[in-house]
Amino acid sequence: MRVEQIAVFLENKSGRLAEITARLAEENINIRALSVADTADFGILRLIVDDVEKAKKTLKSNGFTVGITNVIAVEVADKTGGLAGVLKTIEAERLNVEYMYAFVNKTGENAVLIFRFDDMDKAIESLQRTGYTILSGEQICAL
Amino acid sequence: MTLYWEEEMETLPRVGLESIQLKRLQHLVARVYKTVAPYREKMDAAGVKPEDIQSLADLAKLPFTVKEDLRDNYPFGLFTVPMDQVVRVHASSGTTGKPTVVGYTKKDLETWSGLMARALTLAGVTAKDMVHNAYGYGLFTGGLGAHYGIERLGATVIPVSGGNTKRQITIMKDFKSTVLLATPSYALNLAETMETLDVDPKSLSLRVGVFGAEPWSENMRDEVERKLNIKAVDIYGLSEVMGPGVSMQCLEGEKGMHIFEDHFLPEIIDPDTGEVLPPGEKGELVFTTLTKEAFPIIRYRTKDISRLMYDTCACGRTLVRMEKVTGRTDDMLIIRGVNVFPSQIEHVLMGTEGVEPHYQIVVNREGNMDTMAVEVEVSEDIFSDEIKALENLTKRIQMDIKDMLGVTCRVKLVEPRTIQRSEGKAQRVIDNRKL
Numbered sequence: 001m002r003v004e005q006i007a008v009f010l011e012n013k014s015g016r017l018a019e020i021t022a023r024l025a026e027e028n029i030n031i032r033a034l035s036v037a038d039t040a041d042f043g044i045l046r047l048i049v050d051d052v053e054k055a056k057k058t059l060k061s062n063g064f065t066v067g068i069t070n071v072i073a074v075e076v077a078d079k080t081g082g083l084a085g086v087l088k089t090i091e092a093e094r095l096n097v098e099y100m101y102a103f104v105n106k107t108g109e110n111a112v113l114i115f116r117f118d119d120m121d122k123a124i125e126s127l128q129r130t131g132y133t134i135l136s137g138e139q140i141c142a143l
Numbered sequence: 144m145t146l147y148w149e150e151e152m153e154t155l156p157r158v159g160l161e162s163i164q165l166k167r168l169q170h171l172v173a174r175v176y177k178t179v180a181p182y183r184e185k186m187d188a189a190g191v192k193p194e195d196i197q198s199l200a201d202l203a204k205l206p207f208t209v210k211e212d213l214r215d216n217y218p219f220g221l222f223t224v225p226m227d228q229v230v231r232v233h234a235s236s237g238t239t240g241k242p243t244v245v246g247y248t249k250k251d252l253e254t255w256s257g258l259m260a261r262a263l264t265l266a267g268v269t270a271k272d273m274v275h276n277a278y279g280y281g282l283f284t285g286g287l288g289a290h291y292g293i294e295r296l297g298a299t300v301i302p303v304s305g306g307n308t309k310r311q312i313t314i315m316k317d318f319k320s321t322v323l324l325a326t327p328s329y330a331l332n333l334a335e336t337m338e339t340l341d342v343d344p345k346s347l348s349l350r351v352g353v354f355g356a357e358p359w360s361e362n363m364r365d366e367v368e369r370k371l372n373i374k375a376v377d378i379y380g381l382s383e384v385m386g387p388g389v390s391m392q393c394l395e396g397e398k399g400m401h402i403f404e405d406h407f408l409p410e411i412i413d414p415d416t417g418e419v420l421p422p423g424e425k426g427e428l429v430f431t432t433l434t435k436e437a438f439p440i441i442r443y444r445t446k447d448i449s450r451l452m453y454d455t456c457a458c459g460r461t462l463v464r465m466e467k468v469t470g471r472t473d474d475m476l477i478i479r480g481v482n483v484f485p486s487q488i489e490h491v492l493m494g495t496e497g498v499e500p501h502y503q504i505v506v507n508r509e510g511n512m513d514t515m516a517v518e519v520e521v522s523e524d525i526f527s528d529e530i531k532a533l534e535n536l537t538k539r540i541q542m543d544i545k546d547m548l549g550v551t552c553r554v555k556l557v558e559p560r561t562i563q564r565s566e567g568k569a570q571r572v573i574d575n576r577k578l
Contacts, residue, residue, distance in 0.1 A: 007528030
């Protein structure tokens with residue numbers, strides 16, 4: 001129940017993000033969610049797309065350093081306390097969040113939380129045990 | 144009136160000087176041939192015997208010594224005396240990680256401190272002075288070399304070494320330092336720190352600064368003189384030949400440094416052909432030591448570009464002057480007084496798992512300090528989706544470089560294929576210092 005995420009190395013200079021999105025658009029690749037983590041010198045762009053292999057190939061051939069990592073997508077109701085509830089479970093299991101980001105699906109009823117944990121297996125097991133819905137890559141793209 | 148330390152040697156007519164040089168050279172070559180196998184082998188291969196040295200011009204028959212010779216005979220292979228006669232060693236960075244090591248007998252240290260005292264006298268320093276020695280103490284020849292010269296001169300030495308700039312200024316103020324010895328970039332750092340501390344250089348007792356160990360421009364000299372309200376003079380030396388005190392600028396003459404020719408025999412050669420160039424022409428500076436015991440050196444190629452000026456100097460010294468070093472024949476960089484070879488950086492990078500050999504060294508002078516940034520292309524092997532992992536990687540490279548060179552640099556990750564690929568020799572260094 002993991003989702004493949006594309007990570008791209010970005011130098012901290014103008015036009016890099018525009019370049020990446022333009023190349024993906026040309027190949028009809030749809031971005032479902034993204035986040036940018038940045039430092040003074042560089043950034044890491046993390047993307048959930050509908051065609052991971054094609055996106056990786058496209059970006060690599062355009063000279064970007066690309067990596068694929070597994071993340072967990074958790075679906076929660078888009079209402080007050082949704083994220084807090086998930087994080088409470090995480091804390092109780094003493095799991096550590098490496099990073100996270102979120103988006104709201106089209107209907108606006110549910111939010112999808114993308115997580116990277118230090119211990120992914122344990123995280124999936126605890127979240128499922130506490131009744132959370134974990135989405136697959138296909139499910140995210142179908143949203 | 145000119146101050147001399149050893150007036151007779153400093154003002155010898157050239158004929159007299161050359162006869163002393165020849166006698167010392169012949170003695171040196173005979174001794175080295177007898178005691179050091181690597182020198183003997185090279186001379187035999189070149190078909191030259193000690194008795195072939197009949198005039199100073201015959202020096203050109205002898206093979207050159209290069210930094211690689213020191214490395215090949217690391218650490219003590221080129222010493223001419225048993226180690227029980229060696230009382231001190233110094234070392235500077237080599238090209239591939241192993242330092243180049245030099246040694247001194249008791250007499251060598253006496254010679255050195257005498258020459259350093261002579262150098263300081265050229266700058267008008269006397270026994271009455273309070274000398275602030277901000278050259279680094281340690282394996283580097285700068286700190287200790289200057290230190291014993293100051294003591295020999297009879298001046299008071301303040302062995303502050305480098306760093307802790309605010310404290311240095313307090314000491315300078317309270318001890319009433321009159322002479323500053325430092326790298327020129329550190330002198331400017333001191334000046335800048337004085338500004339932020341609101342210390343007026345005019346309120347200090349500083350009169351003269353003796354600067355060396357790194358290249359600096361005439362513009363920088365003007366800036367140091369203006370900001371510190373002192374006279375700034377040049378000193379030159381390198382550990383392979385002795386250390387500071389090989390040549391020194393006088394106060395009276397025009398620019399240029401008097402080479403202490405009674406101890407060091409200079410030549411200027413064409414760096415490509417190795418041919419000796421006529422007086423006044425620009426080329427690579429080569430030194431032969433005439434009086435050193437533990438670690439003499441024959442025709443050492445300094446890779447520094449300079450020229451020799453034999454015209455008479457206003458100070459009355461007959462010793463030849465060398466022009467301020469204007470460049471290098473190799474890719475060595477001098478960062479805050481420390482020799483840095485791109486190959487050393489490469490060595491560190493190649494030792495870091497996953498790092499590809501695409502890198503570039505960018506040197507800048509920010510404010511008054513030299514800064515070095517190492518740009519490394521991010522390959523898939525080292526890339527991570529976590530900031531933490533990438534930052535740990537840059538920190539590790541930074542620490543390894545610091546461990547190897549003693550210089551702090553910034554490590555910057557860049558996108559693949561952004562570092563220019565050159566045809567033939569890669570452009571590894573971008574030096575924006577405009578020296």
